[in-house]
Amino acid sequence: DSGVTQTPKHLITATGQRVTLRCSPRSGDLSVYWYQQSLDQGLQFLIQYYNGEERAKGNILERFSAQQFPDLHSELNLSSLELGDSALYFCASSVGTGYGYTFGSGTRLTVV
């Protein structure tokens, strides 16, 4: 257990639907990062939150949004889903030092 919890582990949904992915960061970590990994691809940065505020945005589609709550957990909302959104979505957290980030086990999203 890395200390970063992602739910659900697997999600199958139809095109056009909306889903919410949840992430609880490691205790004490204020930063949460969301990444998307399509099949056999690298990890693409989507968005970062720090202590409740959006800190940085990457290649995140307008159909996607995220937020971080006062208890520091974060949610990634994906709407109007398309087949191409099928991917592994990772959440990572960091305390903000130069150390590598701790990743959750990911949510496997399949859009059918």
Place this chain on the structure above:
Amino acid sequence: AQTVTQSQPEMSVQEAETVTLSCTYDTSESDYYLFWYKQPPSRQMILVIRQEAYKQQNATENRFSVNFQKAAKSFSLKISDSQLGDAAMYFCAYRRAYNTDKLIFGTGTRLQVFP
């Protein structure tokens, strides 16, 4: 913009042998961090080793070591005495030294280990 390049999509090694995975990066920053992450079939992202750019000494973690060439912007990973459990995707990653900055990943190298 910073970029990370892994030019070897696949590599293979015999068990107990040594293999080196390549990584180059592009940045105008002088202070940053570099990482190697391992992603086994379970898909979990596991930190293997990290290097601070201002340290000239190459990082080492047991059988894993790096060759950090700052001027050449090169950061290779050497795995010694390869084991079957080392088979995985390996990702090189970069982040600026700014607090909480994001990780930028390369496209990965798939390592196969043969008995």
